[in-house]
Amino acid sequence: MEQSKNTHRHFIIYKPYGYLSQFYTNAKKEQKKKFLGDLYDFPENAMAIGRLDEKSEGLLLITTDGKMSDVVNGQKVDKEYYAQVNGDITLEAIEGLKRGVEIGFKGIKYITQSCKAFKLETDPDFPTRSKKIRDDRHGPTSWVSLILNEGKYRQVRKMTSAVGYPTLRLVRVRVGDIHLNKMNIGDVIEVENLEF
The missing domain is CATH 3.30.70.1560 (Alpha-L RNA-binding motif)
Structure with missing residues (x-):
């Protein structure tokens, strides 16, 4: 039986001010920094598509599909x-x-x-x-x-x-065509796919 083509998981989040666009590191406690994993229990192999610096906020896309980041950067998505x-x-x-x-x-x-x-x-x-x-x-x-x-x-x-x-x-x-809309700071929405 053919496996489902989309076994990856995708998320749209409103990254708050003061959070790093990355997941936990071994130095988390020493750094006293806030990471994306503090917002939601993301899958183990989740990654951010692009980054927002610590002082920036807003739309951040998270995926378990490593090729998705290449698509966004390679196609010069707005x-x-x-x-x-x-x-x-x-x-x-x-x-x-x-x-x-x-x-x-x-x-x-x-x-x-x-x-x-x-x-x-x-x-x-x-x-x-x-x-x-x-x-x-x-x-x-x-x-x-x-x-x-x-x-x-x-x-x-x-x-x-x-x-x-x-x-x-x-x-x-x-x-691309994915908008922040009326999301609140810290919101995490899981979506079926990310299309660009």
Whole structure:
């Protein structure tokens, strides 16, 4: 009898602020860090497709299928981020993000690929983050959407800083056609498959 083609398991999660995009390590207790396994009892061979750094939040895909990560990275699947930045971001800065900016990556200068970027007209309705973000007494903030299909380490944060608007909060809202929607921080949803 033929075995089912899809014996892998797949999950969509809302990674909270302060969590690493990895699973337990032997040094977990010494590190006093929070890992994905603190959110849910994932299968033993689960892995994150791409990463979000410790201070970033939002959509993260987990799978037991190692080929899935290659598909997402190899096909240059779009990833959309909402970044709350320090200051009222200008059209000139948005245009700079679209064209590509120079950032540091592994000790060398790197020009980011052109991308889609626009200022959000209204603030997104995200759940309150565990660590408070500074309030408007310290000056205005604004939100920008960036849609990339590359993913260097801390790229979005480096990009907004490069145009003069450091990121205060960063939330990934979409990978391909998979959206964060109205998930709450820490939610884990198991799905039958991930399609890109």
